[in-house]
Amino acid sequence: MKWYRPSPRIAWLGVLLLGVVLLFALSLAIGSVPIPLADVITTLLGGTPTKPSWGNIIWQFRLPRSLTAMLAGAALSISGLQLQTLFHNPLAGPFVLGISSGASLGVAIVVLTSQQLGWLYGDLSLTIAACLGAATVAGLVILTSKIVRNPVALLVLGLIFGYLTGAIVNILLQLSSAQQVQQFVIWTFGSFGGVTWKQLPLLTGGILVGGTIAIASLAALNVMLLGSVQAQALGVNLERLRFLVLLSSSILAGIVTAFCGPIAFLGVAVPHLCRGILQTADLRRLLPTVILVGAGLALLADLLSQLLVRSSVLPLNSITALMGAPILIWIILRDRARGHH
Numbered sequence: 262m263k264w265y266r267p268s269p270r271i272a273w274l275g276v277l278l279l280g281v282v283l284l285f286a287l288s289l290a291i292g293s294v295p296i297p298l299a300d301v302i303t304t305l306l307g308g309t310p311t312k313p314s315w316g317n318i319i320w321q322f323r324l325p326r327s328l329t330a331m332l333a334g335a336a337l338s339i340s341g342l343q344l345q346t347l348f349h350n351p352l353a354g355p356f357v358l359g360i361s362s363g364a365s366l367g368v369a370i371v372v373l374t375s376q377q378l379g380w381l382y383g384d385l386s387l388t389i390a391a392c393l394g395a396a397t398v399a400g401l402v403i404l405t406s407k408i409v410r411n412p413v414a415l416l417v418l419g420l421i422f423g424y425l426t427g428a429i430v431n432i433l434l435q436l437s438s439a440q441q442v443q444q445f446v447i448w449t450f451g452s453f454g455g456v457t458w459k460q461l462p463l464l465t466g467g468i469l470v471g472g473t474i475a476i477a478s479l480a481a482l483n484v485m486l487l488g489s490v491q492a493q494a495l496g497v498n499l500e501r502l503r504f505l506v507l508l509s510s511s512i513l514a515g516i517v518t519a520f521c522g523p524i525a526f527l528g529v530a531v532p533h534l535c536r537g538i539l540q541t542a543d544l545r546r547l548l549p550t551v552i553l554v555g556a557g558l559a560l561l562a563d564l565l566s567q568l569l570v571r572s573s574v575l576p577l578n579s580i581t582a583l584m585g586a587p588i589l590i591w592i593i594l595r596d597r598a599r600g601h602h
Contacts, residue, residue, distance in 0.1 A: 270546055273538055277553040281331070284560040288327040289319055292567060322454070325461055327560060330453040333521050334531075334559025335552040336468045336513040339475050341528030342535075342551050343506045346482050346544065348406060349489075351592055352416055354529030355514035359398045359422035361525070364511075364518035365449070366426040367394025372445050373430075373437040384460050384520075388467060392515030398422050399507045450576035451522035453563050464520050471512035476548070478505040483544045525578055526585025527562075531555045533592055558584065 289301045296319065300310035304319045341354040355361045367390035405418050434442050456464060481502045484492045493499055517524060535550040536542060562580045569575055 331556035334555035337528040338531035338555025358419035362423035363398030364391040364395040391519035395515035396511035451578040467516035474509040530585040
């Protein structure tokens with residue numbers, strides 16, 4: 262009798278899925294109030310935990326937070342995978358190219374001008390503003406990429422776009438009330454804990470729309486691995502592809518930024534980890550891996566933000582930077598070493 266041996270890719274997907282499930286369970290169990298895993302499982306299955314208050318903590322606070330972390334991590338990672346493939350640049354990502362900064366500017370305009378202009382803002386207006394801000398910067402990056410072919414110069418321009426949006430935000434902060442400034446500054450730290458059950462459908466719907474567009478453009482984007490000239494020769498409509506990637510990345514990065522704040526490094530680091538795991542650049546194989554690794558790393562970052570300092574919760578952006586920066590340094594050093602050989 263022959264035993265079935267799964268392919269390495271399927272095996273990796275199984276391991277990653279198991280890891281995400283474990284991190285998800287830990288995110289529900291660990292916090293300021295520790296809850297035994299057995300009671301977590303009992304609560305999720307509809308039972309009553311040992312202490313009734315634990316059920317309220319899981320359902321009202323930790324479950325929406327963990328689901329938000331998984332959705333946001335997957336969304337930013339998909340966005341990074343698309344941008345790195347489109348621009349043939351290993352350091353491209355929604356944060357590095359200034360797309361997340363554009364989304365932050367959209368949110369800042371809505372939040373910091375609401376009192377002055379006498380109108381109220383809500384989840385929908387924040388989401389639309391963030392996506393429009395992200396799309397504006399993404400459009401500028403794509404237009405610039407047609408003129409500037411140097412990948413390093415493109416990254417520098419992305420950083421400049423980020424600085425420009427940051428300058429506008431700083432001006433708005435000076436013109437805003439202390440309460441608005443405090444609210445915006447706290448938002449910039451990044452957090453998965455601010456999303457409620459009422460807001461979760463809008464976040465999930467937006468990510469599903471952006472993800473569906475990404476899947477629809479996957480085949481054409483995969484051909485881009487051969488280079489833009491070869492892709493065009495094989496019938497890929499580059500203008501349409503750029504538009505789809507712009508639209509998808511703007512929706513994914515914009516809606517995550519609107520609800521969770523600007524989350525750095527996940528979009529750049531995760532695709533590289535997945536390429537290293539699978540040893541392939543094929544987007545059809547990378548996409549499910551990117552989704553799982555992105556969700557898992559977001560859960561891990563959220564756990565670390567709560568566990569590293571007992572008395573308080575650390576800014577999520579600091580944790581993702583500590584996780585992602587070493588990966589970026591390794592990428593730069595690796596590419597430099599290859600260039601010397």
